[in-house]
Amino acid sequence: MTHLFDLTGLTAVVTGARRGIGLGYATALAEAGADIIAVSAGQEPSGSAVERAVTALGRRCTCLRADLSRPEEVARAVEEIRGVARVDILFNNAGTISRRPAVDYSDEEFARVLRVNLGSGFTLARELGRDMLERGWGKIVFTASLLSYQGGVLVPAYTASKHGVAGLTQALANEWAGRGVNVNAIVPGYIATDNTQALRDDPARSASILERIPAGRWGEPSDLGGAAVFLASHASDYVNGIALPVDGGWLGR
Template identity: 40%
Template sequence: MHISEFSMNLFSLDGKNAIITGGNSGLGLAFSVALAKAGANVFVPSITTDVEEVKTLVEGEGRRFEFLETNITEPGACKTIVDTCIERLGSVDIIVNCAGICNLGDVDEFDRAKWDPMIAINLTAAFELSYEAMPHMRTQGHGKIINIASLFSFLGGQWSPAYAATKHGIVGFTKAYCDELAQYNIQVNAIAPGYFATKITEATRSNPVTNQRVLDHIPANRWGDVADLMGACVFLASNASDYVNGHTLTVDGGYLVR
């Protein structure tokens, strides 16, 4: 492409179909709305049926919304998700692997009962959904896989060794799949959010001591708002990022530099 051909249309997702796991709440809700605002239809698989808000917001942008109640860790679930999305919407162009959990506990008591569910949801499900979508993306000659990493893809992290391990794993998986799939015009990248003002962080933010401890580490001097992640998601889902591959984009207000 010659520089004269560059256009803001490269950021458009018109006609694209996106699967967003965990797309009905938290960060996933922001990703669903961002992609809809950019033009994509949205398919949300979730174990919970609370989808009225995301459905209203997506359809409010004039896009189609589809939902499938499923447990993404069950055998065969990810194949069913991909097949159902193609059946209902016609293709799978974008995947956002956002679903995740974070069990907490002292290291002495953080056993397999806490470890195994996190590996299954945070890492294995992201692999399996990508694995099932990959042949379809390869056949159509394009695809975008966006994995949701974390600051704990780079740091240790007390009270949840499995969280740090899965988020390190997500970055490694992102690089490995890029290395395999870039030749087919499939881009595999990750977003690593920093500290965001969500329900999960409410306890930390409500405690003056722990809240200030976090803020002291962020050059931007504020917690992130989920809207701060929306532009990064649209960019990585669009043709504007076709030569960005295997990258983990940190959105943290500068946390990692301090």
Template identity: 55%
Template sequence: MSGAAGAAAVAAAGSDSGADSGTVGVTRLAVVTGASRGIGRAIALRFARDGFDLVGVGSSIEGLTDVAAEVAALGRRFDPLAADLADPDAALDLAAQITERHGTPDVLVQAAGINRRAPAAEHPTDDWDAVLGVNLRSPFILARELGRGMVERGSGKVVFVASLLSFQGGLTVPGYAASKGGIAQLTKALANEWAAHGVNVNAVAPGYVATDMNEALQADPVRFRQISERIPAARWATPDDIAGAAAFLASADAAYVHGVVLPVDGGWLGR
């Protein structure tokens, strides 16, 4: 069976019954971008364990096959959608697909992201544009398009994935730092407008997480040691550490939390 066929089969294999999701007999729907790997995958699986059905977005359907199978094993439905979020039209098309197939979701988590490393004086404009497109432009468009329905309904949760570089400048990643700084401000801007309409907009800001995005740092013995020694918790985060914070921000326990950029960094910013 091909990857696409396998993912489609898994998407149809979940349970129809409502989970214990806070309302008896009602199953909630979460949309998670970047769901094929790393933080996004961990968030998708955490939400499935919490009783959500999922729309998982990745760069390819094949890349979503494994997480789709894991979600189905938890008894939840998983609808895989592919989108190249560097494409200026992709977020609009994605929002239209989601709305047509599922209506307005209960939760939108935007974990998709890319990074390009080069010294600022030599940083290619194409890299800058790609990073800002995936990390800031597309998240805004998707939040605008799906958030509109949440506002009209009077309920919903939007959770962005920010970064330590929403607060700090970093090294050799000017586009990434700019995009994550923008996500922090976008979180506050949308919260200011949507909080009174029952829509919570917040962000989780991961510290150093052991994922493939940070492979270069983990492979550099000097930088890895320098970073590790500064983290008060004395370890790098796992994707599950970030998923727990995202689950809190999407829960009823965070009903009065609006416009927060929540660091999950092992104490890094407090040092």
């Protein structure tokens, strides 16, 4: 059965791969055999953590810098990606968060968060998905969120974007499942990354979160690796339009 999870000879694009969850995805996919194209706004052309992790596993890593809040840079990234390799797997993981009361949110800030978290993912899925559809096989995985189902606190733009990610995952799956392209999402729980630093630094908030997680701890990016490899591999060929929680049991509480 292990061959079902083998990604040898495949190329995976991972956005937001410079650190955190994206770095965890890239490392897991490389460990399963995939070459990686890492795309991030602050991505170093060489010497980055993701490059070191991937090459240490004997896989190729190409690092591209692109500000995914800017549509013209998303379009440029698509062309650069196509110039590197045929893409078999796309992880739309890049994201940003801005915490402030809704009455203090500017239109531009709200739009910027949606462009990064939702709009760039749609563009990449549309363009690279088109290539996958022509070949009749491919895997697209979005990073959703617990806030794809809940409202959160002081994060209206992030919540709106992640609700959109859950819906877009289903919409694309409905169109593409019969044409050999699987579209799914991973729903991380409370993972110890930069995005959750403010929560972990707040003793009361951190304690209230931990009390609700049956696993009794914050997750680590590496905890998402198994789900990532599953959804990127032949093991999930009949899995379409799901949002797979990796949350230590939060949603079941």
